[in-house]
Amino acid sequence: MHYDDVTYNIREKLLKRLINVGIIICLFGICEQMLIKPHIIALFPMLFLLAALVAGHIMSSKYNRTDIAEIIIGVVAIYVTFPIIYFTSGGIRGGAPIWFVLGLFYIIGIFNGKKMYVFLTCAIIEDIIIYVTGYIYPELIIPIESEGKIMIDSAFAIIFVGTFLGVITKFQLNAYNRSRKIAISQRDEIEKFSKSRNAFFASMSHEIRTPINTIIGLDEMILREKGLSDEVTENAETIQNAGKMLLSLVNDILDLSQIENNKMEIFPVKYSTEDMFNELIEVVRYRIEEKGLAFYVNIDSSMPSMLYGDAKRIKQVLLNILVNAAKYTKDGSVTLTAKSEAVSKDKCELTISVLDTGIGIKSENINTLFDSFSRGIGRDVNNIEGTGLGLSISKQLMELMGGEITVDSIYTKGSNFTVVLEQKIIDAKPIGNIDFLVRKGSRHLAYRRLFEAPDVRILLVDDNDTSRMVITKLLRETKVQIDQAKNALEALDLTHKKYYNIILMDYMMPGIDGREALQKIRRQENGLCKESAVLLMTAEGDSSIINKIMEEGFDGYIEKPVQGNGLEASIMSFIPNELLEFKAKTENVVVKTLAGETIIKPNVLKKKLIITTDCVCDISTGEAKQLGIMQVYLYVNTPSGRFKDTIEIGIDNVTSMLEKDRRNIHASAVSVEDYENFFASRLTEAEEVLHLSFGKNMGKSYWNAISAAKCFGSVHVLDSGLLSCGLSIVIKYASEALKNGASLEEITKLVQDMKGRVNTRFLLDSIDPFYENGYIGKKMRNIFNLFHLHPILAAKKSGLHIDGFMLGDIDSARIRFIKKTVKKIKNKTVNDIYVSHTGISVKQQEMAASVIEKAGICDNVVIHKSSVTNACFSGPGTIGIAYYKK
Structure with missing residues (x-):
């Protein structure tokens, strides 16, 4: 029901109650007039008002025309009855002024909008005219014969008008309290639903990311093997990319939840533009090429080599657009174009567009294209997979980053999505002419360990056997010593007996969770690991929840599904140099910390x-x-x-x-x-x-x-x-x-x-x-x-x-x-x-x-x-x- 309908029903109930009370008051009023006023004319006001109330009752109850009923009662009472009472009942020396107050109260309590202002203005003007007339022509006022009768008339007006006003006020208060109780109840239900939904998302994130962690982790171990045939390598790469796409779908749902709850945060870091476009293209190119589409990449050679912004979210937005382009294009091509333009000495404006030759979008559907779960009504989407969340999330992410996303489309001919975003320049050196599509055949890069530290002891705490097995294998080449614990109690027993440089702690575990386990380790009597670095391992995708957990005292976090290089980089950042027997020269590696994502560049620049x-x-x-x-x-x-x-x-x-x-x-x-x-x-x-x-x-x-x-x-x-x-x-x-x-x-x-x-x-x-x-x-x-x-x-x-x-x-x-x-x-x-x-x-x-x-x-x-x-x-x-x- 619409809000206006609810308001109308409340006013209808109020009017009916006032009519019933008014009829009773009129009957008593007629008796009072007969008692103290001998003039037959003194009865007319109450008779007029009684007739108006009865007419209003009929209009509202029988014909359901409350709007007409309230006007009839208002006109008769305020503009007929009350003026007559004034002139036939002693003017200001009777109860008439009190009835005028009732008239103003009735207008404000019953009418709304322009109707209220018109009636109120007319009533005020009428009251002024009546008082002025009574003052200039006092002979028009029929006086009440005695002081006693004046007191009776005034008392009657006070009692019955006060009762009338009390009924209105009480009804309004009751209506307000009922509405407030409903609102509180609905708020509690909404909060309960929100908590339950957040718990569901957290659980779903953990339950889905854990098997994805196994798939991607073991697949990485396959790709590390030397001497693989081209077919096995290609299959492993396809599995890895499919796993990343599945992870992207899960992230879309979690991101939508964060955005709706105003918890989405932007974490800007320094990033290499070449690396960003390389990673983006490598993830999406197999989706485009497997459909037999041509893929063109045009990156401006003058683009600064190092920028400052949320590279993760920029890639997410562009990935959503590129994946959509591949989905909705049956024949032809997809073209990625990027250019930059300096807006000041230390800032530039990135303009990135994705042009496809797909089915396009009808002009009437473009306005709803960026709505959640919208896939463009009228587009031929029945056989195309997707949640309809990607573009909605992309638009909101761009707004959070201070940019914008627009679309230009011709139905049946194709679409052109454009992203415009301002970024801070860290290194203005141009990236130069790079052929991002030069790599042929296998896209896989040979694995290179980041470090070796055989004297480093690591405790891995995770209730999932497969997850422990995957992480242990991913760290095998670093030669670190790894002990495993399948729950917090086993971990506490080990930390009491043995010192560990680093503890990898899963968050969602039965019984004692990772957060409580951390506190117990920090306070453990005679414990040997109170000062050890404890890294949170989590499949939680909500950054606000992760930050809240990190505030409990974790030194860093590793997001599942675990990536080999990211895992090694996170661990290496907590190992003293004297314990590193080997440290590779590496490219940028992202490490998760409480402050967000931080890029480290070991052995590259002093x-x-x-x-x-x-x-x-x-x-x-x-x-x-x-x-x-x-x-x-x-x-x-x-x-x-x-x-x-x-x-x-x-x-x-x-x-x-x-x-x-x-x-x-x-x-x-x-x-x-x-x-x-x-x-x-x-x-x-x-x-x-x-x-x-x-x-x-x-x-x-x-x-x-x-x-x-x-x-x-x-x-x-x-x-x-x-x-x-x-x-x-x-x-x-x-x-x-x-x-x-x-x-x-x-x-x-x-x-x-x-x-x-x-x-x-x-x-x-x-x-x-x-x-x-x-x-x-x-x-x-x-x-x-x-x-x-x-x-x-x-x-x-x-x-x-x-x-x-x-x-x-x-x-x-x-x-x-x-x-x-x-x-x-x-x-x-x-x-x-x-x-x-x-x-x-x-x-x-x-x-x-x-x-x-x-x-x-x-x-x-x-x-x-x-x-x-x-x-x-x-x-x-x-x-x-x-x-x-x-």
Whole structure:
């Protein structure tokens, strides 16, 4: 039912109710007039109104003409009855003014649109005329004989008009409440349906992508084999392309769901135009050529070689158009044309068109061509496969990217689809004359492994046996060591016994899913993989859902169906260089991260500058990877041997060891030779290295780094004056400045300026670690221990100094320490607050976070575990806080 029909029904019910109440009021009114007004003329108003109400009742009930009924009642009541009541019932000294109010209320409550404005205007003018006439010619008004009768008349008007208005108001409120309940019920049903649909799409994505993963993965293993016959190679390539086309159909359905829910996102990256067109043409050419169609490609040779945009979505749009061209063309050709035109120094406009000689589109159907599930009514499509989603999704993707897609078609002759899109220029060097169709025979490129790392241990967690088998085979040539777990419980058992550099975690598993398994690994007591890189493996196609999952703490993700090169590239990006025995020179490879898709180019081009630091900066391996920071390890010496911090030993293992035997566990700087090896490796990746060392008066590391840097003309060591959470803040701003194109001199100046603006303080449980590291004498240590004082240390002048103390138990002291620091910075402009800790409970961490959040002094609050080295220095139970004021 149309909205106007619903409104009309409500007004009809309201009018009928008013008529019934009005008839009753009129009958009482006639009695009242006979009682207090002797003039027979005084009865006429109520008789007129009663007649109008009866007529309205007949018109609305018998003839269903509510519109006429409301006009009859309105005209008689407002323009006949109420004026007569005014002149026969004492004018303003009676109940007449109250009836005028009823007339205005009736007009506003019953009429709509122009009718309401006309009636309202006429009623107001009439009221003014009546009042003016009564004032100028008072003799026209028949007075009521006594004050008592005036009161009775006024009371009657108030009671019955008030009742009448109450009925209208009550009815409207009831109607509103009923409508609101219906709306809430419908909203709940829609939300329930939406959740169920999203769950269905997620399940469908997983269930369909998993077998596609097997098909494409095993097919890739076939294509890797040498000495295959041309027929086997051709069949394998056909299977692979068919699998990709099937995947494209699944993606269309999932993309439609994202677009409808406003969750579709665009992820721009740097991309090679040559690579993009190569990949596009290789996927679609077999569809065109198998139909016996000619395929022409004309790519402008002056097109910039490197652009910035969402290459994945651009390829998706063009693929949809090209596939449609092949579908709807029986004879003739398909032509892909692309050109670029500079619109500014760093931007160009891409114009890409696809011309076919197919059946074309009737002009009356072009307007609906881009609607979902539309395949062009009137086109000969009965025997042509497809969902009708491709063009709808393409149009909406183009709008999200700020471009447009248009079509020009002649029915029975063919169509020309054109895409226009502005892109940022990264490298303006022209791609030159490239024959994208030059490859004859097999389209298959020989497989080349990206790396070999036999010492790298990987844990593969997936409940699907076939998926584990496929991924294991795809990684076979990299020589990594792979252990398998078919569920989260098996994975947790393995991570408790064995260290893994990387964990590949499937998301949808029965029982404990990938997200919960990740949290259990990160919090596992005495677990060996708390700091390991965990990569999410998912068949989920919704980017917004993937991002939400990634925010749980995954270091990256691998999308199913898994592609061999993409899988190797993702894993290689989390392997330290020292563990890579072989690293191939590769072309662009896309790696999935929380920020979207990132192109990496191993061993192709050196960076101008990279930033390194010591592992005492208290950031996890995953955070360091995201910031692009390489860390120098420090040594942790234990009764069981010497270990490399961040590489061979974890913070939780050290914390439990310190609680049992603190005296025999300590950290030490790496040697000058170790620094030399570290800097030499970094200079294979960049032209210059800026090493941000922790405070020069906090140990030997700064001086060893200075000595090592003398061997290289391109290594610069800078004393940050900080360590732990304070150094974390400096590293964050330095890496952001580097990403924004800052020079070595600019970053050095930034760090020097931050040195005096980053305030770093620590609360230790005991003074003993500070004494054992030679910072204070025995007398001072004895005083602190005698009175059970918890020392507060501050980073000043590139060293650590006692800055106060706390009394009481350590748990309450920590909260008081945080509150005191918060109070100290409450009136300052603070940009970042970093908190690091060694072995304090989750409850204490939450309390500390709550204190800072309630103060509302900073939006960026980061709480993380301290490094192993810092734990050795400060002892278990330490909490540190650093803040930066610009």
